[in-house]
Each structure stands twice: as C-alpha cells, then as structure tokens.
Amino acid sequence: MEWSFAPVIANLDILLLGLLNTLKVTGLALSLGVPLGLALALMRLSQVRPVSMVSAFIIEFFRTTPPLVQLFWFFFAFPILFNINMTPYLAAVVTFSIQSSAFFAEIFRSGIQSIDHGQWEGSKAIGMSRNQSLRRVILPQAVKRMIPAFMERSIELLKTTTLVSTIAYTDLMYQANSIAQSTFRPLEVYTVVAVIYFVLIFAFSQLSIIIEHRLAKSGEGTVN
Template sequence: MGYEWDFGVVLRDFDLLLWGLVNTLKVTGLSLLFGVPLGLFLALWRLYGGRLIRVPVGVLIEFLRTTPPIAQLFWFFFAMPILLGIEIDPFQASVLTFSLQSSAFFAEVFRGGIVSIDNGQWEAAKAIGMDRNASLRRIILPQAVKRMVPAFLERAIELMKTTTLVGTISYADLLYEANNIAQSTYRSLEVFSLAAGMYFVVIFACSMGVRRLERHLGRTGETTTG
C-alpha cells in the first residue's frame, strides 16, 4: 500500500521544468504587453466610439469573455491558419489568443475605472479648456489607473494560470514539460506535484504582492474587478 516517493529521477530533469516555467512567463509577459494597451483601446471604443464602433467592440469583448479560452486557442491554432492561408506556430497562436483574451478583461477593468471617476472631474477639465482627449489623458486616466492597479494585477495572475492551456497545442510550458517527464519516468505523482508546487510558489508570491499593494493603496476608492 505504502507508496515509495522518489523525486530523484524527477529532479534530474528539473532544468526542463525551469525552462517550461520560463516559457510560461514568456507567454504571460508578452500577452500582457499586447493585452493591456489593446484593452485600453477597446474600453475607449466601447465608451466613446460612435454606434458603429461601440456595438461591435462590445460584442467582441463579451464574446472573448464568455467563451472558454481553450476554444479560442484551438480556433486560432487550428482554424484561423486555414482560413487565412497562413502558417502559425504554437507560440504565436498562444500569444495571439491570450493577448486578445486578456485584452477583453482588461477593457472591462479600464472601463470600470474610467466610469468610476466623478463627472465633476470631466466638467472641471472642460472648464479649463481641455478637449475630451486631453481631459482623458491628463485628468481622468491618471486617477482611474490608480484605482485599477489591484484589479489589473489580479487579472495578470489569472492570465498566468490560463496560459497552462498552451501545452494542449504542444507549446513547451511548465505543465507540458511536466507531462513529458511523467511519461518518460513513470513518476507522475512526483512530477505533477512538483510542477503544482512551482506554480504555487510563483502565483502565491504574486498574490501576496497584490494583497500588500492593495493594503498600501488603502481605501482611496473602491476597486473594480473584472
């Protein structure tokens, strides 16, 4: 009955797991890099675009938010290349999917933050002669962004958790490497436990950071969650 734990064979491949973790962070980082600015634009289009822009952007955001990420990933990896007649590798498909997927959530964080700013701020900005772009850039966004920081970081952590899907299209992230090692060493209990532990260390550290920051920012205004 007693199971003999043996981390020896698994630790021999530890560098593979570490490379997997690097790849996980790479996909997460790049998706954030594209997803956050795109999210800002989506939010602005949804709030201030004409009807012809507002409605389709709203539909796009809702669609990206309500379909499972794995369905999106498969669509971009298996369907889109045929449709457009292009070639796309797992890494590109992953970054594309998670940039778009996260941008929809970031858009809602941006929107919540912008809407939460009191109307008087807009009026004050107008009164000193600013047009809408200038008031948005100089008055509204700087205040809104401060309120959004915790919600942003929470979304970023969610994003990192979601990127575990990339293994399903054979991109060598941490979970994919763990699965490979489990198959070659027959030590799936040790490998998957170790991989889960690695995810936990990274994600828990981020969560603690977010919580500290939240406390630090204090009650300067209610935060918006996506």
C-alpha cells in the first residue's frame, strides 16, 4: 500500500471547517458549563438538604452516565417528550454544557472547600454576609487553585465532542468520515485528524503546565 496525502490536502478546507464547528461546540459548552457548574456546586454546598440532594443527584448522574447516551437522549428523546425542535448543534451544546457542568461543579466544590475556614470567619468578623464573603474573598482565591483542573477538564471536553459526528453534526470527525469515504484514503485522513487534535491538545496541555508551575511558585495550591 502506498500512502498519498494529496486527497486530504485537496479537502483540507473541509477539515478546517469541521475543526471550526468542533471549537464552536466546545467553546459554547464551556461558556455555559462553567457558570452552571458553579451554581450546582453552591447548591451542593447548601445547608438546605433537599437543595443539596438535588444537586448531588444531577452531578452524579451526568458524571456517571456515558456522554454518548446523553447525546442520543437529548437529540432523539428530548424533542419527542417536550415537542422541541432539536438540531444536532443544539443537542450537542445542551448535552456537553450539562455534562461538563457536573465535572466543573466538583472542581468548584473542591476549590471552595480547600480555602481555610478562617477566611470565612475573618470576612464575617468585618461585617460581610456569606454571599459577599464567597464573592469577594473565597472565590478569587479558589479560582486560582482550580485553573489547572479547569484546563484539564476543558481538554477532556474537546476530546468528548468527537461524539457529535454520530448525530450528523458537521464537526471535524464527521467531515473526516465523509472525506475518507469519498477518497478511499481513511488512513491518511485519520492520520491528519490525529495530528490536528494532537497539536491542539498538546498546546493546551503545555499552557496548563506553565500556569500550574506559576501558581506553585506563587504559593497557590491546585485542586483536582
């Protein structure tokens, strides 16, 4: 067998369009998943037991069930149950926003709990409410410790979004499958796709390492 990357290069614009679509889903899922994760973490830490239990159930459900099953449910079952038109893009964003929020919630919870309790007491002593203490004192310190874990989770989300090709969303993998079938060069196509993902994820990983080293030098710990 002779390798030929000429058909792949000829369709490189299609692959790049697929990569753009992949990044669109990943970016929007992160934008929605982080604040939703914070809300779930605060609910999980609530002293109101029903609120804490509901949050715990949501977090554990979306952390333990396969993302592919979640994706299929939102794309196929959700529209039938609620009479909502669910496009592949919308289904992907909803699925990965909620799924990633469950993991971000645990990162937020670990970060908040890693802050010494004396910080709460100190802010309370100067007249801050619990919400003010959380917003002005606790979260700014906790977020620094959570950054490496956030970046690691973001990388996992980028890899997980390859599943969206199964519902015909035109991401990088979907375009790669189409090119492989039309050119009969699957090895070359998937090799190029692997290189693209490697470059992206390696760059993010190196950035995460740099940030973690800087935080370690500044005396800030990290959470997993």
